[in-house]
Amino acid sequence: VSLTATLDEHGQVIINEIDYKVPKVLGYEQWELKNKPITTILKNKNNLTKVKRVSEHLLVNDMAVFLDECTHKEGYIVPVIVWVFQVEKNVFKEFFMPLSEVVGYE
Numbered sequence: 824v825s826l827t828a829t830l831d832e833h834g835q836v837i838i839n840e841i842d843y844k845v846p847k848v849l850g851y852e853q854w855e856l857k858n859k860p861i862t863t864i865l866k867n868k869n870n871l872t873k874v875k876r877v878s879e880h881l882l883v884n885d886m887a888v889f890l891d892e893c894t895h896k897e898g899y900i901v902p903v904i905v906w907v908f909q910v911e912k913n914v915f916k917e918f919f920m921p922l923s924e925v926v927g928y929e
Contacts, residue, residue, distance in 0.1 A: 850896030
């Protein structure tokens with residue numbers, strides 16, 4: 824699943840666009856997530872230590888990769904691997920894949 828997000832004036836990551844795969848992976852329709860905080864789907868975005876590490880990595884490399892958990896619309900947790908790329912200042916492209924789809928990961 825891929826999405827584009829922006830950092831608003833309050834430091835919150837807001838989803839701008841999300842691809843067609845999200846209903847299959849997380850149960851949400853695209854329109855249900857547009858203009859919503861990324862915390863709607865990414866459970867650990869409130870983990871300040873992780874956010875700080877990801878931010879520092881983005882400043883150096885323009886890319887960060889980490890494990891996280893998404894919350895499915897029905898409430899259960901979907902473990903994911905996340906790739907974040909900084910496209911421009913305060914604009915990010917994020918890709919995530921359920922760990923169950925990653926070959927060799929258990």
